[in-house]
Each structure stands twice: as structure tokens, then as C-alpha cells.
Amino acid sequence: MLSERTIALVKATVPLLQTQGEAITSHFYSVMFANHPEVKTFFNEAHQASGTQARALAGAVLAYAANIDRLEALAGALPRIIQKHVALGVQPEHYPIVGKCLLQAIREVLGDVATDEIIAAWAEAYEALAGLLIAAEEEAYGANERRPGGWRGTRRFVVARREPESELILSLYLEPEDGGPLPAFLPGQYLTLVLEIDGETVRRNYSLSDAPGKPCLRISVKREEGGRVSNWLHVHARPGTVLDVLPPSGDFVLQPAPAEGRPLVLVTGGVGITPAMSMLETAAPTGRTIRFIHAARHGGVHAFRARVDALAAAHANVEALYVYDAPRDADRPHATGFVTKELLAQALPPDRDVDFYFLGPKPFMKAMYANGVALGVPAQQIRYEFFGPLEDLGADC
Numbered sequence: 001m002l003s004e005r006t007i008a009l010v011k012a013t014v015p016l017l018q019t020q021g022e023a024i025t026s027h028f029y030s031v032m033f034a035n036h037p038e039v040k041t042f043f044n045e046a047h048q049a050s051g052t053q054a055r056a057l058a059g060a061v062l063a064y065a066a067n068i069d070r071l072e073a074l075a076g077a078l079p080r081i082i083q084k085h086v087a088l089g090v091q092p093e094h095y096p097i098v099g100k101c102l103l104q105a106i107r108e109v110l111g112d113v114a115t116d117e118i119i120a121a122w123a124e125a126y127e128a129l130a131g132l133l134i135a136a137e138e139e140a141y142g143a144n145e146r147r148p149g150g151w152r153g154t155r156r157f158v159v160a161r162r163e164p165e166s167e168l169i170l171s172l173y174l175e176p177e178d179g180g181p182l183p184a185f186l187p188g189q190y191l192t193l194v195l196e197i198d199g200e201t202v203r204r205n206y207s208l209s210d211a212p213g214k215p216c217l218r219i220s221v222k223r224e225e226g227g228r229v230s231n232w233l234h235v236h237a238r239p240g241t242v243l244d245v246l247p248p249s250g251d252f253v254l255q256p257a258p259a260e261g262r263p264l265v266l267v268t269g270g271v272g273i274t275p276a277m278s279m280l281e282t283a284a285p286t287g288r289t290i291r292f293i294h295a296a297r298h299g300g301v302h303a304f305r306a307r308v309d310a311l312a313a314a315h316a317n318v319e320a321l322y323v324y325d326a327p328r329d330a331d332r333p334h335a336t337g338f339v340t341k342e343l344l345a346q347a348l349p350p351d352r353d354v355d356f357y358f359l360g361p362k363p364f365m366k367a368m369y370a371n372g373v374a375l376g377v378p379a380q381q382i383r384y385e386f387f388g389p390l391e392d393l394g395a396d397c
Ligand SMILES: Cc1cc2nc3c(=O)[nH]c(=O)nc-3n(C[C@H](O)[C@H](O)[C@H](O)COP(=O)(O)OP(=O)(O)OC[C@H]3O[C@@H](n4cnc5c(N)ncnc54)[C@H](O)[C@@H]3O)c2cc1C
Pocket: 044, 045, 046, 049, 190, 204, 205, 206, 207, 208, 220, 221, 222, 223, 224, 225, 226, 227, 228, 229, 230, 231, 250, 271, 274, 275, 385, 386, 387, 388, 389
């Protein structure tokens, strides 16, 4: 239990955190990576460089300080952080490192304002939050281990086959080297690969792109220009290559349809299609009405078209709509340009009572969020994932 005094002192720093939060978290990362290079392997350099990681942490610290006397207000935000930490393998012993460096950064950025009393209050508050996360993460690690086919830590998987899905996206089919069962997972969840590249350990998340219960796990990787892991996988991952894999995680998952059978709307852009494929493969045979809307630049980079067409042909409940913004001459999309509000409106029933899932590049995400809200989809039925740290979709859409 935090004392009244601690709560008051932490809350008093909220206005400062509002203006200095990102400066503190950016400084925090440089302090931590300089003094504890052993934790650098967990973090993605591109997320550091773009500032999205610092913003996500600053947002979390601010939300914590503002709600320290009513932590239940944070309940919605914590599962994602917990899933992210568990996906990457964050351990209890890392918390004191983060805590020490965060306090040092607060002191150094705020200067004289950060009195010893304020720092002591923050130390106590951090410890309380860390305790909460450590306990919840242990529960999630245990659940991952106990689920059918589950495990803890890394497990070795062998690439059984590779299959191009478009000019940019390559699917890898993975089998456990130990010959044991595959894990039960929820459509929408992702694996984490832990790779050694040029003597450095790097971790990356990849969504499972097929339904659970298949003979292999499938991930589908877009080759990113200048991207370290995606290029490595496109070049080196061949049948027989062994990959270290952390168990499936993530809370962007297909929710069961209510008894009255609410329609499912999956809207994706580019490689954001991968978790939606797992959801589509799972939901199509259930008879649930599905609108599968996919945006791509053109046919050459449109992944899984043949498979989605086959599902739509086999299941009358599935309808696909492809939108290309830069079609090639031979391309046959259903529409050209972007996925506009008007186009979405045609795909939604008049009562807008749908489960609306979306994923794609940031501008696409902002537009889909704004469109979903403007068209009247109930807020609790709008779900999205980021292929990176959580970002604000509402601010300037
Ligand atoms: C939950 C989740 C699920 C995901 N699912 C998928 C999926 O199904 N398929 C998929 O393809 N991807 C997926 N991703 C993204 C994936 O994890 C990787 O981020 C992606 O493959 C890029 O990794 P990379 O190592 O190739 O690129 P990185 O090396 O991380 O680089 C990414 C970009 O940033 C640039 N960059 C790198 N370092 C710096 C720097 N220091 N300064 C400036 N720019 C820099 C690179 O040039 C490149 O353009 C998912 C991510 C998450 C969080």
C-alpha cells in the first residue's frame, strides 16, 4: 500500500511529466543502454529511433502517476504491456535495472525540482507497479507453459518450408525440433523469434498467419528495406534452418461471436493482413458473416489473394474486397484509391453492430479508427494491433 504522502508527491509531478515525459524516457534509454547493455537485446532499435518506444513508455508512466490513487483506471492498458513483456521474455531481474535508470533520468532531466522526497516517492511507486507487472507476467508465463503444446523460454523450431505470398512477403512454416505438439494459440497472436545476427541477439514479433490446429505454425514476413531481421529471414531461412522461438502472445485476438452472430469486419493494409488471415481461416468455416477488406499498393504486393478468393468461393458467408492505390495495368481490384469512409459504409450493416478489426501502416490505422468511430461502430467492438509500440490514433485524426 502506498502512503498518502507518496501518492500526493507522485500526483504532484503529473504536470511536469506531461511536458517532460518524453525527455525523461528518451534520457532513460540512453542511461540504461550505456550502463546495462545486457538489456539492449530486448529493445528494437527502429522503435527507439522513431521515438515510438519512448512515447509509449512516457504515456504509461504518465497514466500511472495520474491514476496512482485509482489503479483500476489502468486496467485496460496493462494487459498489452504484460503481453508485450511476456512475448519478449522480460524477467523479474530486469525491473530493478529499469527502475534505477528511470529514477536517474527523472532526477537528471527535472534537476532541482526532483527533490530527494520526490525521488523516494517515485521509487516506492515504481516498486509497486513493478510488483504488479512481475506477478501478472509470471502468471502469463505459467499459462503459456501449461497450455497444450506450450513451453517457457525459447523452443527450437525448424523451417519446414518457405512459400512466397507476394513480391515482398514470404511465409515460413515451422515445426518443433523436439517433435512435440504445437501450441494452442488464439487467432491474432504472434510469436517472437530470437536470432543471433552478426554477433548480436535480436528479437522480433511475427503474427501467426494461419488458423490454430494446422500441422505447422506459419509466419509471413515482409521484407523491410534496411530491416535487419526480415532481410535475414528472406535470405537465410530455408528448409532445415533452426529458429529460437518464444511462445505465442498478444491480446489482439479474435473474440468469439455472440450467440446472435455479429458480423466480423477485417480491414487490413499491406503486411497487416497476417493476423487477419488467421482470424479469417478460423472464422470462415463457422458460417459467421465476414467482410474481408484488404488494401495494397498493387497486385504484385497483394499477399494471400488466391487463398482469400478460395475461402470466399467456398464459404458464402465470406466476402472479400480488395482496394489498390497504385494498380498495375493487369490488376483487377474491386476499388482503387484508399479504404474510405464511404467504401467502409457500404460494407457495414445499417446498425453498425459488427466486430471491427484493423491493422496496417500508421496513416491507414488513423484513418480506419476515425472511420470506424464516425460510422458508429460501438467503441468496445473496435480492435486493432500495432506492428510496433502502441501509438495514439485519436489525437489528430
Ligand atoms: C505484434 C507484432 C506482430 C508483427 N507481425 C508481423 C508479421 O506478421 N509480419 C511482418 O512482416 N512483420 C510483423 N511485425 C513487425 C516485425 O516484428 C518487425 O518489426 C519487422 O519485420 C521489421 O524488422 P526488421 O528487423 O526487418 O527491421 P528493423 O531492423 O527493425 O528496421 C525497421 C525499419 O527501421 C529502419 N531502422 C532500423 N534501425 C534504425 C535506426 N537506428 N535509425 C533509423 N531507422 C532505423 C530500417 O531501415 C527499416 O526501414 C510485427 C510486429 C509486432 C509488434
